[in-house]
C-alpha cells in the first residue's frame with residue numbers, strides 16, 4: 001500500500017493523462033458482473049493474500065443507507081481501517097479557523113466539497129496509516145465523483161466495491177433518526193421504519209438502534225441531518241455519485257447488495273454475499 005497517499009496527491013494535481021489510461025482498462029459489462037460473482041462463489045479468502053496486503057474495498061450508497069455501520073463492522077472483521085471521508089471532513093470542520101468555516105458553508109448545504117480538498121484530507125489520512133503500517137482499507141464515502149474514482153483507479157487496485165441499496169422511502173427517515181453520543185462516539189438511530197409490502201416487494205422493518213442509558217442524555221444530531229439538507233444530499237448523490245456505480249460495474253468490481261431490513265437481518269446476509277465467515281455471527285448480529 002506504500003505510496004498510495006503520495007500517488008493520489010500527485011495524480012490529483014497532475015494532468016488527466018493517467019486518468020484516461022485508467023479508464024481504458026474497463027471490462028465489458030457482462031464479463032464484469034460474472035467476475036464478481038465468480039470471486040464470491042470461489043469462496044475467496046479475503047484475509048489472505050500472497051503479497052501480505054489486506055483488502056482495499058470501497059463502500060458506495062446513498063446517504064442514510066448504512067455504509068458507516070457495515071463498513072465499520074467489516075473493517076473489524078478483516079482487520080483493516082475503516083476510512084470515512086465524511087468523518088475526515090467533520091474533523092476538519094471541528095478545528096477552528098477560516099478553512100472550517102468555508103467547509104461548513106458547503107457541508108451544511110448538502111453539497112460536496114471539492115475533489116482537491118477531499119483528496120488532500122484522504123492522502124493525509126492514508127499517509128498516517130502507512131506510517132503506522134496499515135496494510136489495507138475500507139473506504140466509505142470516497143469516491144463520490146467520477147473524477148475521484150478515476151484518480152483512485154489510477155493509483156491503486158481496488159479489489160471490490162460494495163454498493164449498498166435501500167428502499168428510497170427509508171433513506172430520509174434513517175438520516176433524520178441518526179444520533180451520536182457526544183461522549184463515547186457511538187452511533188445510534190431512533191427511527192423505527194416499517195414499510196408495507198407493495199408491488200411485489202416484501203414488508204420492510206428496521207427497528208431503531210437505541211443508545212444504552214448512559215448515552216441517552218448525550219445524543220447529538222449532525223448539522224447536515226435536517227430534512228432540507230438530506231434531500232439535497234440525496235439529489236447530489238443521484239447526480240454525481242450514481243455514475244460512480246456504473247464506473248465500477250464496467251470494471252467488474254461492483255457487488256450490489258439490497259439491504260433486506262435492519263442490522264440483525266442484513267449483516268449475516270451481507271457476510272454470506274461476501275463469502276466471509278463471522279466467527280461470532282450471532283453475537284455481532286444482535287449487537
Ligand SMILES: Nc1ncnc2c1ncn2[C@@H]1O[C@H](COP(=O)(O)OP(=O)(O)O)[C@@H](O)[C@H]1O
Nearest residue numbers: 063064085086089107111112113118141142144
Ligand atoms: N468523497 C467526497 N467528496 C466530496 N465531499 C465529501 C466526500 N466525502 C464526504 N464529503 C462531504 O462530507 C459530507 C458528509 O459525508 P458523509 O458523512 O459521507 O455523508 P452521507 O451520510 O451523506 O453519506 C458530505 O455531504 C460532503 O459534503
